[in-house]
Amino acid sequence: xxxxxxxxxxADGIAVITLNRPESRNCLDSxxxxxxxxxxxxxxxxxxxxxxxxxxxxxxxxxAGGDLKEMVETGMRVPPRDxxxxxxxxxxxxxxxxxxxxxxxxxxxxxxxxxxxxxVASSSATFAVTEVKVGRSSPxxxxxxxxxxxxxxxxxxxxxxxxxxxxxxxxxLVNRVVAPPDLLDAAIELAGDILAGAxxxxxxxxxxxxxxxxxxxxxxxxxxxxxxxxxxxSEDAQEGPRAFAHKQTPQWRxx
Numbered sequence: 001x002x003x004x005x006x007x008x009x010x011a012d013g014i015a016v017i018t019l020n021r022p023e024s025r026n027c028l029d030s031x032x033x034x035x036x037x038x039x040x041x042x043x044x045x046x047x048x049x050x051x052x053x054x055x056x057x058x059x060x061x062x063x064a065g066g067d068l069k070e071m072v073e074t075g076m077r078v079p080p081r082d083x084x085x086x087x088x089x090x091x092x093x094x095x096x097x098x099x100x101x102x103x104x105x106x107x108x109x110x111x112x113x114x115x116x117x118x119x120v121a122s123s124s125a126t127f128a129v130t131e132v133k134v135g136r137s138s139p140x141x142x143x144x145x146x147x148x149x150x151x152x153x154x155x156x157x158x159x160x161x162x163x164x165x166x167x168x169x170x171x172x173l174v175n176r177v178v179a180p181p182d183l184l185d186a187a188i189e190l191a192g193d194i195l196a197g198a199x200x201x202x203x204x205x206x207x208x209x210x211x212x213x214x215x216x217x218x219x220x221x222x223x224x225x226x227x228x229x230x231x232x233x234s235e236d237a238q239e240g241p242r243a244f245a246h247k248q249t250p251q252w253r254x255x
Contacts, residue, residue: 004031004032004034005032005035006057007043009042009048013050014051014192014195015039015042015046015049016055016184017036017052017053018055018057019036019054019056019062019063020056020057021057022060025060026057026058026061026064027063027064027065027108028063028109028112029067033083036112037085040085040087041091043095051194052095052097054097054099054112054116055101055187056102059122060103061106062102062104062125063105063106064106064107064108064109065106065110066108086140088115089140094203096117096191096194097116097118098117098119098187098190099112100120100121100184101119101120101121101165101174102180102183103125103126104126104127105126106127106128106129106130106162107130114144120178120183120186121168122180122183123166123178124165124180125165126164127162127173128162128163129141129156129157130160131157131160146213149171165177175190176190198240200230201231204224204228211224212224235253235255236254239252
């Protein structure tokens with residue numbers, strides 16, 4: 001993996017993935033795209049890693065979006081389907097992800113933050129879907145309808161104007177807003193809260209949320225019950241109640 005994207009596999013089961021091109025506002029150039037693809041693949045296939053945090057180097061930008069110079073030079077029209085490594089979309093992931101937004105998350109930067117399961121933002125962060133400002137489009141933003149109200153989504157996409165981290169929190173796009181120096185610690189704390197849960201229970205919980213966004217009520221209930229069977233039949237499902245009854249910390253095995 002090149003130094004365009006840094007990968008820190010922590011001993012606690014957290015992977016910290018860092019976009020490392022602050023001189024170009026961590027834009028999604030070819031090196032960053034390749035680095036992200038490799039990072040997500042490494043995270044998914046390392047059984048010791050259970051939660052990933054995606055962040056950027058520097059205080060100005062989490063990610064300023066796609067490489068506009070590249071688009072001009074190549075005469076890019078419709079981006080290739082696999083151009084960007086998007087969690088749970090073009091990249092298959094089965095584990096939770098957290099975006100730790102340290103600065104501007106514009107266009108493709110919003111896109112990759114939105115693709116993560118959870119989002120922690122620096123109080124100085126800003127968010128914008130700026131495609132209307134440069135004559136491009138944002139079909140990737142369609143899942144936003146499951147995250148924020150329709151009229152707010154409409155204004156964000158139609159105007160391209162940035163919103164603050166606090167506003168992003170108010171509309172439900174961001175889980176937590178913290179002071180800039182506390183950003184990574186807050187994301188790690190949130191990841192630790194996830195790690196405290198039984199691995200199969202966490203997976204079933206995530207599957208339940210995603211199924212509920214894609215199906216009607218009855219179909220989602222049926223699909224979620226099916227997705228939970230492996231969890232219910234696991235050894236951890238016996239370990240959790242046993243540890244609780246004996247006032248002990250459960251020892252999760254993930255099976």
